[in-house]
Every structure is written in C-alpha cells, then in structure tokens.
Amino acid sequence: MSRIGKLAVPVPSGVSADIDGQTVSVKGPKGTLSFTVNDACKVEKTDDGIKISPVDADDKKARSMWGMSRTMVSNIVVGVSEGFEKKLQINGVGYRAQVQGQNLQLALGFSHDVIYPIPDGIDIKCPKPTEVTISGIDRQQVGQVAAEIREYRPPEPYKGKGVKYADEFIVRKEGKKK
Template sequence: MFFSSFQSVFLGERNGLSVSSVPVSRVGFVKKNIECKESRIGKQPIEVPKNVTITLDGQDLKVKGPLGELSLNYPREVKVEREESGILRVKKAIETRRANQMHGLFRTLTDNMVVGVSNGFEKRLQLIGVGYRAMLEGKDLVLSLGFSHPVRMTVPDGIQVKVEENTRIVVSGYDKSAIGQFAASIRKWRPPEPYKGKGVKYADEVIRRKEGKAGKKK
C-alpha cells in the first residue's frame, strides 16, 4: 500500500500528470578492440659483431663475446628471432599493452648484452670534498668520505674498478645493470648536497645548487 502511494506520487498521478513509459528490451554493449602501436625502440634491429656468438633456444638467449657471457630469458609476450644476415629482432608474440611495453624493454636489454660482451660499459664517479679520497686494496674499494671510519666495499666478480688521482672512480665491465648498481651503491654513501656540492656524484651529473641562508643586514 505504501509502495503504490509512493509510486503514484513519484509518477505524478496525484498532480494529474500522465507519465508514459517505454519498455526496454535489451541493453547492448559495443566491444572495442584495443590496438597497440609497435614500439619505436622495439622494432629496431640489433647488429651482432663477428666476435660475438649467439645461442638461441626457445625463449632463452645466450650471448658470448671476448669480455664475457650473458644470458636472458624472454617472457611469453615477446620473442627473439635471428635473421639470415645475422641481425637479431625482438618481436611481440601477442597484441596486448603489456606486450607493447615488454617489446621496447627487452630489445634494449638484448642490445645491452651484445654491446657489453663485445665493447663493454663504464660508469665514472667523482669525489668532491676536503679529505674525500678513494683507493684500492686488493679486491676492496676503500672510501674516505668524512665518516669516523673508512667505507670498504668488495668489488663484485665481472666488474673492474680503477681509481684515478684518488678522487675519480671508473667502474667498468660487460654487464650494464651490474655496473650501474655498483656505481649507485658507491654514490649512496654520500650523495652530493645542493649547497657546496660535496659528496660522490656521477661525472656527467649536474647538481642543482641552492643559495645558502644570508646573514641579516645590520
């Protein structure tokens, strides 16, 4: 009874209004296919030097060169193929957004492997500060960074470290990710501060300086 009176008020019957209703038989949904554009980086070919050996087994790739050997396992979204000319191409196995993202990423990783085992990579760091210096003791890198004790870091296998003029560090090797990780761990001990620039910075790093607090004018 309450529902019928509420319905009459809602539909305007009490005010003398007539409301017409149109029956709805079915609600339709339009399915739209998502088209993924091909990655601009992923579609570029990878040149393989003559001194590099490629071993491809399904989704596993091994790259061996004069500097070392690296391997990579590809996800199901992408695949790698070697053409008769010897170049490598990374292609999408399925058409999804994730595959489009993996396409460019694994093409870059593959190219880094080929360049790494043939030519290698290096990362340069610089120590800025009074008394800041670095030295090598066997397989350890010893840093004096203003702490009460020196910082000692063991150099991982496959990475070479060279110290120049006690304030410049060169990290080199064939694995780009390992080089970047070790260089970042060195920088983490004393990141450069923005006022005087003291700390450990990459050689090509630009530090945005801040102005110090000026004294009050008398």
C-alpha cells in the same frame, strides 16, 4: 607500435649469438651473457641480427615487453663486445678513494673509512684519488655498483661535497643570509 622494438639487434663480428627457446646467449671477447625474453615476445635470428617481435600485437603486456626485451638483448651484445663504464667524482676536503685488493676504501668525512667489497664481474680503478671508474660487461650491475658507492655520501647542494657521477650537474643553493 614500439619504435625501438622494430629494429633488429646487430651482432658485430667476433660475437656469436645462440637462441634456445626464449633464452638468448651471447658470447664475445669480454665474456658470455644470457637473457630470457618474456613469453609475450618471440625471438628469431635473421640476416640483420636478432629480431624480437610481440606474439600478439594487440596485447598491452606484449607491447610493453617488446621494446624492453630488445633493449636488454642489445645491452648484452654491447656488453660482451665493448663493455660498460661509469665514472664517479669525489668532491670534498680529505675525501678520497683507493683500491686495496678486492675492496674499495673510501674516506668520505666519517669517523671511519668506508670499505666497499668489489663484486665479481666488476673492475674498479682509481686513476686519481678523487676519481673512481667502474667497468664491467653487465650494464645493470655496473649501474648498481655506481649507485651503491654514490649512496654512501650523495652530493649536497650547498658546497657540492660528496660522491657524484662525472656527468651529473649539482644544482647549488645560496645558503643563509644575514
């Protein structure tokens, strides 16, 4: 039995949720998102919030989709009410970032600056030249954008230079000995 799937997704005040067949549409102060739940699960609106349960509890596919569907619905509810945020740090001499219009310009030690076009629905800010804050309502898209920016220059283990998540710990290596 899915421990996550058993819990109902609470709908906070100021957020409205509509269920049309297998599609859950949620509208909140930050925007509107929708998710289509797999046919192996059924969706219903209760007093507690949005409840998801498997159609057949003995079916392995239904059980595997149950917790995932509940988490996806929870993510869209949190996204339209609070939003999601990822923070990146840039370490290295001369490494910096700045937002120019609809592009993020990164100086990462290459012979040229890396220009990353900011996708729709994503807000990128640079409070310091060595910090990048990515925010939006879609959790998957925020994580994907952060991963794409980090991919340009992942942190290396000897000096720790590169782009890393703010909460990431880089395991350092000692280097050559004589």
